[in-house]
Amino acid sequence: MSGKYFIVTGAPGTGKSSVVKELLSQKPGFIIYDIDWLVEAASKLSGKDVIFDQSVWKDYRSLWFTVLQMALKNSQQVVFFAAIDKGDISELGSEISNNTAWCLLDCDDNTRKVRLEERSNWTSDQSLEAINDAKELREQIEYVINTDTKSISDVAREVRNWIESDYL
Numbered sequence: 001m002s003g004k005y006f007i008v009t010g011a012p013g014t015g016k017s018s019v020v021k022e023l024l025s026q027k028p029g030f031i032i033y034d035i036d037w038l039v040e041a042a043s044k045l046s047g048k049d050v051i052f053d054q055s056v057w058k059d060y061r062s063l064w065f066t067v068l069q070m071a072l073k074n075s076q077q078v079v080f081f082a083a084i085d086k087g088d089i090s091e092l093g094s095e096i097s098n099n100t101a102w103c104l105l106d107c108d109d110n111t112r113k114v115r116l117e118e119r120s121n122w123t124s125d126q127s128l129e130a131i132n133d134a135k136e137l138r139e140q141i142e143y144v145i146n147t148d149t150k151s152i153s154d155v156a157r158e159v160r161n162w163i164e165s166d167y168l
Contacts, residue, residue, distance in 0.1 A: 003072040005065075005096060006030075006079040006163050007089070010105035011134035012126070013112035015147045015155060016081045019105065022156035023079075030163060031071050035064060035082035058091060065092055079163055083133065086140050103162050104141035105155065106134060107148045 010016050020034045042050045042060055050060045061084065071078045090097045107115070109131050116127045138144070145158045 003075070003077050004166070005068060005072075005100040006077070006103070006166070007084065007100055008079060008081045008103045008105060008159055009084055009137060009141065010147075011083060011112065011137060012122075012130040013115040014105040014107050014134075015115075015152060016083070016105055018152045019156050019159060020081050022152045023160065026156065026160070028160055028163075030077040030079050033064070033068065033078060033080050035060075035080070035084070038064065038067075057088075061088055062092060065096055077163075079159075085133075085137055101166050102141045102143060103159060104137050104144045105147050105159075106138065106144050107146065109134065111148050 008016060008019070017034060017036065020032055023032055038060075039050055042056075042063065046053075046056050046059070048056050050056050061082075064080065064082070068078045068080055086097070086102070089100055112130060112134065113127055116122045116130060143162060145155055145162075147155050150158075
């Protein structure tokens, strides 16, 4: 397998999905995947809600990394946007965890709360969990892009520069 796994992570509310849309519109020289793209199909297949049922999270991540491995086997560079951490990847094996570059999209907790309150299906408990997840990610990921005051296009440009500086 050639290539490296580029993971752009961040707790909910950092703008991952918006950055994915922006990068796709730019038609970059790498394949972009968003962990949410298989939620509906994987939920139907498992008979469980892969967003909220933690019992299927490991299998869902494993499914995604199988997809990413297929792209790498075809000499395609992949960038995976997902709210996951290094522990989630380590459970998939050293071949993956040792071949991964990490970027954290982050924002301050007040900005995150405001962004999550705009979601119609988001509860206050989920917002608190997102704030706790953000704290854990800050402790794990060194390369950070702050999304507090930057435009989506500026954040996308920084993500693209990070990827291109590492693999081109």
